[in-house]
Amino acid sequence: MANSKAISKPAAARAASVKVARQAASGALAQPQTGAGQTIVVDGTQIYRFDPQARIAVIRQGIPASMIGNLSSRMGMSKENLLSSLGLSRATISRKERDATVLSKDESERVLGVEILIGMVQAMVEQSGDPAGFDAARWVSAWLTKPLPALAGATPASYMDTFEGQKLVAELLSMSQSGAYA
Numbered sequence: 321m322a323n324s325k326a327i328s329k330p331a332a333a334r335a336a337s338v339k340v341a342r343q344a345a346s347g348a349l350a351q352p353q354t355g356a357g358q359t360i361v362v363d364g365t366q367i368y369r370f371d372p373q374a375r376i377a378v379i380r381q382g383i384p385a386s387m388i389g390n391l392s393s394r395m396g397m398s399k400e401n402l403l404s405s406l407g408l409s410r411a412t413i414s415r416k417e418r419d420a421t422v423l424s425k426d427e428s429e430r431v432l433g434v435e436i437l438i439g440m441v442q443a444m445v446e447q448s449g450d451p452a453g454f455d456a457a458r459w460v461s462a463w464l465t466k467p468l469p470a471l472a473g474a475t476p477a478s479y480m481d482t483f484e485g486q487k488l489v490a491e492l493l494s495m496s497q498s499g500a501y502a
Contacts, residue, residue, distance in 0.1 A: 366439065367432055367435050367436055367439055368435070368436045368438075368439025368440050368442070368443060369439065369443075375432065375436075378428070378432065379425055379428045379429045379432060380425060381422070381428075382422030382423050382424065382425065382427075382428050383422060383423050383428045383431060383432065384420070384421075384422055384423075385413055385416035385417040385420075385421060385422065385423055386417055386420070387423075387431060388402065388403070388408075388413055388417070388423075388431060389417065391431065391434060391435065391457075394438075394457040394458075395434075395438075395457045395458060395460065395461035396457075396458050396461055397461045401477075402434075405464065405477040405478070405480045405481065406427075406430045406431065406434070406480055406481055407430070407480075407481030407482075408427055408430065408431075412427075413427075429483060430480070430481065430483075430486070433480065433483070433486035434460070434480065434486075436486075436490070437460050437486075437489065437490060437493065438456045438457050438460050439456075440490060440493060440494075441456040441459055441460055441493065442454075442456035444493075444497050448497075463476065463493075464476045464477040464480070464489075465477055468492065470492055471488075471492070476489045476492070
């Protein structure tokens with residue numbers, strides 16, 4: 321066996337994030353590559369665990385418009401409702417899907433915000449116990465539509481159209497894990 325060094329989990333995650341950031345900068349994440357027998361897929365759990373530089377690289381590169389349909393399907397949410405909550409134009413997204421182009425930075429950031437929430441919930445469940453059978457995407461979809469007292473009775477979905485709104489929703493989700501806010 322070749323000489324190998326043990327790498328700590330944080331160091332391995334950092335190394336993976338740097339690799340992903342380089343791939344994103346080269347377009348590998350926006351346009352999946354088949355070189356070396358691998359296709360790169362960005363999912364909620366994966367993007368949630370990226371360091372900020374890797375996330376920024378993915379956003380700057382833009383994500384494929386087709387990810388919206390995939391996300392909608394995984395969440396069990398109509399594409400129309402997802403686009404509405406993100407404040408995205410159906411006509412623009414449909415054109416970009418048809419032309420197989422990437423989303424703008426702003427559009428990519430909004431979509432990835434939902435993916436990050438899904439990854440965050442999945443990580444919370446994994447830390448809490450047995451995640452077998454849990455569907456984070458569907459759970460997030462249902463949670464986004466529930467009015468919350470912390471939002472003066474508004475739904476988290478109504479905040480997903482801005483970065484600050486998404487940040488607030490993520491903070492509420494984090495607080496609910498610790499029991500700080502129910």
